[in-house]
Every structure is written in structure tokens, then in C-alpha cells.
Amino acid sequence: MTGSIFSIRFNPIVFLLSAVFMSDAAPVKSVPAAEDVSLTAVRLMDTYGKHILRFAYSYVHNMEDAEDILQETLISYIRTAPVFENEKHEKSWLFTVAANHSKNKIKSNNIRRADELNEELIAEKKEDLSFIWDAVKQLPDDYREVIHLFYEEDFTTAQIAEVLKRRESTVRSQLKRGRDKLKVILKESYDFG
Amino acid sequence: MDNKYHEIMSHIDVNDEMRERILNNIQSDASLNSNKKAKVTGFNKARISSILGIVAAAGIVLAVGGVFLSKAALSGSKSASTEKKYEDNVEMVTGGVVSDSQSEDSYDFAAETIAPDANAAEEDGTADDRYFLCPGAALAGDTDKLSVTVTKIQYGNKVIFDSVSIQEFVSILNEYDLSEDVDAQVSPDGMVITVFQDRVSHRLTIDGDHIKIDDMVYLIGYDHDTQNDMGSTLSKYFVSH
Structure with missing residues (x-):
């Protein structure tokens, strides 16, 4: 086992860096204002909306649940405010989250029957x-x-x-x-x- | 099949009603607007005094740090030996090369559950500890490697600043629902990750650039082959059980 190799050690340099990075001087993302939330939601909806909806539908086979998953996915994005290198990375992230939401929905056994x-x-x-x-x-x-x-x-x-x-x-x-x-x-x- | 499947899926689209409904719901979601409150409460006297305390402590730590640095220089290349130990079995998280000898039928990465190693936790008495990684600046001018800080979760959340790493980290920790197990919020202090106490915990330990999450070891740093940015590369090492 690797317990000894990967044990926690107190490292003052790392501790100092941690403290510095937790100060207000660190480059941090700002809190999205209400209009930012709205703009982000519109952008995501117009760029990825139908793709996420179709992907969700492929899991749940009904429009109402697929719509819920689309909404939850967009909310997850806004909450997390991830930063990506490119659009492809962003799309992958959204699909991963949509897949997880869909699987959760299926696991909850609360799927509607209508197809x-x-x-x-x-x-x-x-x-x-x-x-x-x-x-x-x-x-x-x-x-x-x-x-x-x-x-x-x-x-x-x-x-x-x-x-x-x-x-x-x-x-x-x-x-x-x-x-x-x-x-x-x-x-x-x-x-x- | 290709065209037929496209044709089938073209019947599913976001109509105007659905679009408005979802956008209105998002706009009125109270939890999304709650971040604004955090912005106000983030800059208080307690915080300012704590920062001053940190600055004061920094001087002391710098002096002690010199001793530790010289110790580290004497101890040689421990991290290199660690890397060597796992280099035979490495895989890039982002769908990269698979070099292990297991057949695809005998080992399904997707099916693997990331559960805490209860026995190991009991052995070293860290069963209740929860740690998160906090990528920081390059150490000592070594721009090829990020320093990584692991901070203990004390009050249910901790600040992490690199959202790309958070995203990858969270996706590793929590394959299912970002909003249920691990909640990521933006605040003036950076990203705040909250792990709900009643969910499965994961054991994280660190050795240099290597992060061990349960039974998996990850390396964070610059990838020379793919030229990925620092922080965006997360190499995974399978640990022999």
C-alpha cells in the first residue's frame, strides 16, 4: 500500500502559498451579477440547448424530464462557473453534467412514461x-x-x-x-x- | 443509421415556450442569486484581520521555510522516485492513452466506484479527514510544475481558486450529480466547494505533485506531450491493489 508515501505532511511553503492564494489579492472570478446569469443562460440555451435536450431525451424518452435535465444542467453551469480552454471543452463539460443528471433522474425511478x-x-x-x-x-x-x-x-x-x-x-x-x-x-x- | 438518427432527433427541439420557461426559472432561482449575498459578507473586519495575521505569519514561515528547503534539497528526488513507481501504469484522464495491461473487458473504468478505503483510514487515523487540492503558483521558478495545496475541510467548505482543476476534480469525485454531493459556488474569495456531510467522503492525501484520491493517484502539472496548460492536465496513475 502507498500509505507511507502519500501521507499528509505539514509543508510551510505550501501553507504560505495557500494563505496567499486565499487572500483577496489572489486573481479570482467575480460573482456573476443577475444580468450575467441571464446572459449566460441565454448563451448556453442558444448554443447548446437543443443538443443537451436531445441527449437528455435519449436517456429519459420524454420531453418533460428532458426539459428538467436541460434546466438543471444550465443551473449547474451557472453555479459552477467553470472556465474552459475552448468551446469543445465547454460542450464536453455540459454533456457530462447532463448525463449525470439524466442518470440520477433514471435512478430516482421517477421517469414519465410518455414518449x-x-x-x-x-x-x-x-x-x-x-x-x-x-x-x-x-x-x-x-x-x-x-x-x-x-x-x-x-x-x-x-x-x-x-x-x-x-x-x-x-x-x-x-x-x-x-x-x-x-x-x-x-x-x-x-x-x- | 447516421442520417436516420439525425432525422429522428431533429424532431426534438427547444421551442419558444420551453426556452422562456427555462430562462425564467433560472432567472428566478434563489440559490443562483444567493451568491450576491456572499459578495457583501466576504469583506468584513474579521477577514481583513485574518489577512493581516496571515501576512505576519508569512514572515515567520519564510524563515522556517529556508530550513525546510535546504532539507528538501538534501533529501534528493523523492518525487521522481514516486513518479517512477507509477509510470508503468499511467492514463490521461481526458480520454488519453491506455497503457495498462488489463483487457477492456476485465477493467471498465466507468464502472469503478470511488469509495473510501475504510481499512486504510482506520490504520492511519484519518477516517474523518477531508482534503481538497488547491493548485497554486509554480514553485521556486519551476514553471513546469504547479504547487498543490491540500487544505482540510473544517467547516464544510474551503476556498479553491482554479476552476478548471475544480471541474476536473469534481468530475472525478462525483460522477453523478454536481448539485447533490459536491456544490461549487463562486464567491469573492474564489470557488467554494461544499461537500455535504452525509454523502460518501473521499480520502485525499498528497505527496509533492501527486494527489491520491482513495485508491487513485493523480499528477497535476504541465504536459510536455500535449502542450496543455498548467492545471488542465491531470494524469492518472493506477495504484496496484
Whole structure:
């Protein structure tokens, strides 16, 4: 075990630095004013809203819960006020949080039954799409979220690994198994490329 | 499949009503506006006097620090040996290279739970301790490595300033819900992380640039291969059980 190597030691230099960084002179982020909260929310909504909503829907399969997850994700962002190197990093962060909120929602076993998407596809007489959506819904969660991020968001397997906090090899494996399972369900009716 | 799936998902969109509803809810969320109160209470006399105390203590600590620095120089490259110990089994957190010998079926990183090592905690008597990392400035002109401070949680929260590290750190600690287990708030003092007492705690210990969270060891610093900024690179070392 590594207990002796990683034991806590009092380090006065580190203590001093800690004290300095906890002073008011340290470069800190300012508290977002009310209008900042509003502007941030609008920016996030317009940039990522539909992406997060679709991702959430892929978990919960109903619009009301997906909307809740979208809202919770935006609130998490505003509360945390994370700083990112680029937009890609920001998007990954939002998807990670949205995935966590979705899984929590599912775990709470308080998911609504209505699948508006399926009803809409049937109403539009798009049976083929309804058939595919039904097949996707039958996939295990681990496969479905990988499939969604790959096909809908065009994420690379490395990006998916970052979002879902998995190894890239695991993501590749789950993507392959998800496709295979879909092929079985759809009886190889469609080209999966 | 690609086009079909896009076509299916195109039916799901944020309509005007939903947009307004969510934005109004966020705007009226009391907890989001509560930060403003923290801004007012952040600059009080107690805080100013504590800062003065810190400045006074700094002089003393600097003198003692000289002794410790010379000791550290004598002790040689302990951190290098630590790194060597784990270098055979390293993975970048951000989806990077996997170099361990385990097969993908036998080891699923996503399935791993980050639970406290109760036995180890009992052994060294730190079961109730909670620590957080606090990346600071580069030490002694060594711009390749960040100094890392681990501060003990005493009153349920502690100030951390590097939000990128917080984000990665929180995502490691808490794979599920940021708002339930770990709450991150912006205040005039920086980021305040609150861990709710009734949730699972994680044991954190530090040795130089290495942070051990439960059974995982992380290295924070500059990554020469990817040229990532300091603080944004978090290397993970698997610890043999």
C-alpha cells in the first residue's frame, strides 16, 4: 500500500502559498451579477440547448424530464462557473453534467412514461424512423449514450470517452456492440457504415 | 443509421415556450442569486484581520521555510522516485492513452466506484479527514510544475481558486450529480466547494505533485506531450491493489 508515501505532511511553503492564494489579492472570478446569469443562460440555451435536450431525451424518452435535465444542467453551469480552454471543452463539460443528471433522474425511478417523439413519428407516418427509435431505446444505457454522441453529435470516440469518463477503448467496444445489437434488432435493414 | 438518427432527433427541439420557461426559472432561482449575498459578507473586519495575521505569519514561515528547503534539497528526488513507481501504469484522464495491461473487458473504468478505503483510514487515523487540492503558483521558478495545496475541510467548505482543476476534480469525485454531493459556488474569495456531510467522503492525501484520491493517484502539472496548460492536465496513475 502507498500509505507511507502519500501521507499528509505539514509543508510551510505550501501553507504560505495557500494563505496567499486565499487572500483577496489572489486573481479570482467575480460573482456573476443577475444580468450575467441571464446572459449566460441565454448563451448556453442558444448554443447548446437543443443538443443537451436531445441527449437528455435519449436517456429519459420524454420531453418533460428532458426539459428538467436541460434546466438543471444550465443551473449547474451557472453555479459552477467553470472556465474552459475552448468551446469543445465547454460542450464536453455540459454533456457530462447532463448525463449525470439524466442518470440520477433514471435512478430516482421517477421517469414519465410518455414518449412524445415516438408518437410524433407515428403521427407523421414515419414508421421506419419509429422502428429505429424503438430499437435504439432497447439498447442498454451504456451503448445508447455512446451511439447518441457518435451519431447525433458527431463526437469522436476520444471525445465520448472524455464526456462519459470512460476509457476510449471501452467506448470503441461499446460503440461496436451497440451497432451489432442494433443490427440484430433491425435485422440488418439499414446501413450502419 | 447516421442520417436516420439525425432525422429522428431533429424532431426534438427547444421551442419558444420551453426556452422562456427555462430562462425564467433560472432567472428566478434563489440559490443562483444567493451568491450576491456572499459578495457583501466576504469583506468584513474579521477577514481583513485574518489577512493581516496571515501576512505576519508569512514572515515567520519564510524563515522556517529556508530550513525546510535546504532539507528538501538534501533529501534528493523523492518525487521522481514516486513518479517512477507509477509510470508503468499511467492514463490521461481526458480520454488519453491506455497503457495498462488489463483487457477492456476485465477493467471498465466507468464502472469503478470511488469509495473510501475504510481499512486504510482506520490504520492511519484519518477516517474523518477531508482534503481538497488547491493548485497554486509554480514553485521556486519551476514553471513546469504547479504547487498543490491540500487544505482540510473544517467547516464544510474551503476556498479553491482554479476552476478548471475544480471541474476536473469534481468530475472525478462525483460522477453523478454536481448539485447533490459536491456544490461549487463562486464567491469573492474564489470557488467554494461544499461537500455535504452525509454523502460518501473521499480520502485525499498528497505527496509533492501527486494527489491520491482513495485508491487513485493523480499528477497535476504541465504536459510536455500535449502542450496543455498548467492545471488542465491531470494524469492518472493506477495504484496496484
